[in-house]
Amino acid sequence: MTALTDPPVTHPAPERPAARGRRRSQAGRTMRGGKLAYAVLIVAVLVSAFPFYWTIVAASRSNADMAQVPPALLPGPNLMQNFEAVMEEADIGTALLNSLIVSGSITLGTVLCCTLAGFAFAKLRFRGRGALLAVTVGTMMIPPQLGVIPLFMLIAELQWVNQLQAVILPGLVSAFGVFFMRQFLVQSLPDELIEAARVDGASSARIFWSIVVPIARPGMAALGLLTFMAAWNDFFWPIVALTSSEPTVQVALRQLGGGYVNDQSVIMAGTLLSTLPVLLVFGLLGRQIVGGITQGAVKG
Amino acid sequence: MTLTASARPNPASRPSSIRRVWRQLSPYAYIAPFFSLxxxxxxxxxxxxxxxxxxxxxxxxxxxxEWRGLDNYTALLADEFFWTSLRNTFTIGVLSTVPQLVMALGLAHVLNYKLRGRTFFRTAILLPYATSVAAATLVFAQLFGRDFGLINYGLGLVGISPVDWQTGTVASQIAVSTIVIWRWTGYNALIYLAGMQSIPHELYEAAEMDGASRWRQFVHVTLPGLRPTIVFTVIVSTIGATQLFGEPLLFEGSVSGGISHQYQTLGLYMYEQGWGFFHLGRAAAIAWVMFLLILALVGANALITRRHSRKEAGR
Incomplete structure (x- = not known):
């Protein structure tokens, strides 16, 4: 029996430069969606969006409005008042600023580190390359949450508890990012280009900045978006490493949800404020995020 | 061809020996920032x-x-709440992962049709993924409120009496799972969609010529073509479920996961031991147990997949 061949893949491996996906989906299956398809999707969109709408309703009402039957279903007049209350009670202002600093630094640093390392793994030959890549990919699936205890001991040793770098530096480690950039560059950076630059006598750094980075830019952008959202939304490590005197928005939300504030509409106002920045990014660049996720998934 | 190979001496620029050494070392400079961190x-x-x-x-x-040997582990095994949280992690894992992936598969299938506003639908179902665990949980905790929650109100409209989503074991676990399902279904749907689009169209044409119905096409073309993607999502969701933490923590805001620990997960149990009771060593033991659990689950997954595909290939 030659039944040992891998899964029943009867088709040739699909070639997949990034641009192809979109073209195929248009020319692809001819099946047109019927009414049922639209109905299913509209329900899915409503379910996805409703909690956002509800947050706005709750954040613009008073606590008394929230505690009545039937519940209020339309936005009310108290939005600004609740924003002010939550600024005062949970210091959401500082939290937003800190989150911006933390997520921004993590995004820049991660994209840079991962592009550098991804380039080396994709196009340079050096001793130990295979082993190092294997270690990186191998740890990709291990949740960093499992390392928080030693990490906390390390941060305590360095006296970094409650300082932003305690969240930023560990946040820069992205094995997924290295793998993502490697895959991107393997496919989109032709060897000949680098060789030609070499022949012309360009230095290694020069090649990186003037050839690799321009070509890697779409991949860097996708990785940057995913990294920013993940950093903004990261929960476990920030609540361990920071306190409410130096909070990120997630730390502030944990405080809000911890029974410290009892006014539901104030809590919802905080939730709304903390979510607005990512929603903004998502609204502007949602398409690219969708692209980044599907790319990462197909490649990963 | 790689750079070292192209470093052949050429008349235009003859690299000095310093340059040659640098050329051999420079790859390490590229990976150094990442690897030191x-x-x-x-x-x-x-x-x-x-x-x-x-x-x-x-x-x-x-x-x-202070050296304790295996004491942390024996203490763990003797703690009834460890077993409760292990059981909860498992049941919440099943309650959240199975519906999530099944619905994602259905959504992906629908999204794969030719549709007007395709980009809008794709982006909209990904919205929940953009919210943080904390924000999503706080909103859902509201919606699941016993007295004034919108969900109980909705149930009341169709004649179902209010459910106590906080104290009931099954009810609270369903509520916590709902948050997970809400946040991740769209994400998984997009991943399935990407997988579906890499299945060659000819396979469907051939199936159609053989007179296969749409359902049979789905079962015999789409599902086998998606197998690697499905395995990927199952593994990722399993790992996610094993370390579930933010949802049970913020659902009521207590580290014990409900009055009788009814929805405390292993992740939350670890946090409670470490940052609630200050036992970091004990918490580390729980982390290690979680790690082994993930290894076992991923291993079991790989085993099942392999057996399954072998069976199929032998047919």
Whole structure:
């Protein structure tokens, strides 16, 4: 029996430069969606969006409005008042600023580190390359949450508890990012280009900045978006490493949800404020995020 | 061809010996930033967890370590709440992962049709993914309120009496799972969609010529073509479910996961031991147990997949 061949893949491996996906989906299956398809999707969109709408309703009402039957279903007049209350009670202002600093630094640093390392793994030959890549990919699936205890001991040793770098530096480690950039560059950076630059006598750094980075830019952008959202939304490590005197928005939300504030509409106002920045990014660049996720998934 | 190979001496620019050495070392300069951070903040904590789990370490004095051997582990096995949280992790894992992936598969199938406003639909179902665990949980905690929650109100409209989503074991686990399902279904749907689009169209044409119905096409073309993608999502969701933490923590805001620990997960149990009771060594032991659990689940997954595909290939 030659039944040992891998899964029943009867088709040739699909070639997949990034641009192809979109073209195929248009020319692809001819099946047109019927009414049922639209109905299913509209329900899915409503379910996805409703909690956002509800947050706005709750954040613009008073606590008394929230505690009545039937519940209020339309936005009310108290939005600004609740924003002010939550600024005062949970210091959401500082939290937003800190989150911006933390997520921004993590995004820049991660994209840079991962592009550098991804380039080396994709196009340079050096001793130990295979082993190092294997270690990186191998740890990709291990949740960093499992390392928080030693990490906390390390941060305590360095006296970094409650300082932003305690969240930023560990946040820069992205094995997924290295793998993502490697895959991107393997496919989109032709060897000949680098060789030609070499022949012309360009230095290694020069090649990186003037050839690799321009070509890697779409991949860097996708990785940057995913990294920013993940950093903004990261929960476990920030609540361990920071306190409410130096909070990120997630730390502030944990405080809000911890029974410290009892006014539901104030809590919802905080939730709304903390979510607005990512929603903004998502609204502007949602398409690219969708692209980044599907790319990462197909490649990963 | 790689760079070292192209470093052949050429008449235009003859590299000096310093340059040649640099050329051999420079790859390491590229990976150095990542690997130094990775070693310090990624690899070291993971490995050191096993070591810490053999010591008594208190949160207030993390520098003092006292050898305890396997005591942390025996204490763990003797704690009924460990077993409760292990069971809860499993049931919430099943309750959240199975509906999530099944619905994602259905959504992906629908999204794969030719549709007007395709980009809008794709982006809209990904919205929940953009919210943080904390924000989503706080909103859902509201919606699941016993007295004034919108969900109980909606149930009341169709004649179902209010459910106590906080104290009931099954009810609270369904509520917590709902948050997970809401956040991740769209994400998984997009991943399935990407997988579906890499299945060659000819296969469907051939199936159609053989007179296969749409359902049979789905079962015999789409599902086999998606197998690697499905395995990927199952593994990722399993890992996610094993370390579930933010949802049960913020659902009511207590580290014990409900009055009788009815929805405390292993992740939350670890946090409670470490940052609620200050036993870092004990928490490390729980982390290590979680790690082994993930290894076992991923291993079991791989085993099942392999057996399954072998059976199919033998047919």
């Amino acid at each position: 990775f070693a310090a903040f990624g690899l070291f904590p993971l490995i050191y967890t096993a070591y810490v789990s053999l010591y008594r370490v208190e949160l207030q004095t993390p520098g003092d370590m």
